[in-house]
Amino acid sequence: MKASEGPEPAGRWLLIGNSRWHWAEGGAERLRCWSEPPPAATPPKAPPPAPPPSGAGMADPITGWITAWAAVGPGVAASGLDPRTRLTLEHVPLGNLPPWLGIDRALVGWQAWSDSQGPVLVADAGTALSLTRVDGAGRFAGGRLLAGAALQWRALAEGTVGLPAIPLNGPLDGEPWPERTAEALRTGVLRGLAAAVQAAWQEALQVDRRCGLWITGGDGPALGALLGQPCDGQLALRALAGLRPERGR
Numbered sequence: 001m002k003a004s005e006g007p008e009p010a011g012r013w014l015l016i017g018n019s020r021w022h023w024a025e026g027g028a029e030r031l032r033c034w035s036e037p038p039p040a041a042t043p044p045k046a047p048p049p050a051p052p053p054s055g056a057g058m059a060d061p062i063t064g065w066i067t068a069w070a071a072v073g074p075g076v077a078a079s080g081l082d083p084r085t086r087l088t089l090e091h092v093p094l095g096n097l098p099p100w101l102g103i104d105r106a107l108v109g110w111q112a113w114s115d116s117q118g119p120v121l122v123a124d125a126g127t128a129l130s131l132t133r134v135d136g137a138g139r140f141a142g143g144r145l146l147a148g149a150a151l152q153w154r155a156l157a158e159g160t161v162g163l164p165a166i167p168l169n170g171p172l173d174g175e176p177w178p179e180r181t182a183e184a185l186r187t188g189v190l191r192g193l194a195a196a197v198q199a200a201w202q203e204a205l206q207v208d209r210r211c212g213l214w215i216t217g218g219d220g221p222a223l224g225a226l227l228g229q230p231c232d233g234q235l236a237l238r239a240l241a242g243l244r245p246e247r248g249r
């Protein structure tokens with residue numbers, strides 16, 4: 001974990017995604033965020049930092065100390081995280097939240113709605129691309145789920161005879177009709193996801209013409225560039241830090 005080297009930050013938050021762990025450090029006003037593979041894949045090399053004197057977090061052998069955390073799905077029993085500092089759906093003050101909704105969707109929906117104070121559609125381009133709609137009154141209003149970019153590339157490489165695996169974060173040079181296979185895969189999947197987001201937004205605008213589009217997630221910058229829209233990569237972590245600024249509160 002790349003914890004800060006200066007004075008202890010006011011808080012440290014963790015969102016466990018489908019493929020990666022997403023961290024934030026700092027105060028609610030200013031967060032430093034980064035993502036890394038789950039610790040089982042890369043055991044920490046250094047001993048965890050000591051908990052801060054204020055007792056704002058729990059010492060933990062894997063994570064050091066954290067103020068609050070959230071996880072997509074239940075599968076973190078072995079992580080050693082303190083269940084008392086876990087943020088769950090009941091802490092997210094949106095209306096109409098079904099009990100099966102992913103916490104990442106609730107968090108991004110909450111932050112986008114509370115920043116806009118109006119209806120929003122959030123495209124979270126992670127392992128899955130989730131589209132989450134929140135109406136003007138702050139109620140969850142449905143969404144859509146698609147396979148995310150890396151998952152599509154992996155499925156194509158595994159499910160065909162001739163298609164190669166391609167590196168993540170490769171260049172997208174703007175050519176809409178590439179000749180080479182790797183570029184055709186990159187362009188096809190990312191433009192396909194961008195088109196799905198654009199179409200969903202147009203349909204959401206038909207329900208409420210004030211609906212704002214928010215883009216986040218690991219592929220958010222690429223989709224934002226294709227759609228000419230900004231990407232807010234910190235949406236979920238800002239929500240987590242804002243809703244649980246201190247341990248247990």
Ligand SMILES: Nc1ncnc2c1ncn2[C@@H]1O[C@H](COP(=O)(O)OP(=O)(O)OP(=O)(O)O)[C@@H](O)[C@H]1O
Nearest residue numbers: 017018019020125126127128148149150217218219
């Ligand atoms: N270093 C990286 N490792 C993994 N994915 C990356 C990396 N850089 C960019 N990506 C892109 O990010 C996407 C995954 O996004 P993200 O890391 O937000 O997913 P996640 O941790 O599973 O979160 P979520 O639970 O929201 O899906 C992939 O489709 C991939 O193309």
Ligand SMILES: CC(C)(CO)[C@@H](O)C(=O)NCCC(=O)O
Nearest residue numbers: 072100101102103104105128130
């Ligand atoms: C949709 C994902 C996989 C996106 O990370 C996650 O939010 C999840 O597992 N959700 C549970 C199902 C739902 O939100 O309807």
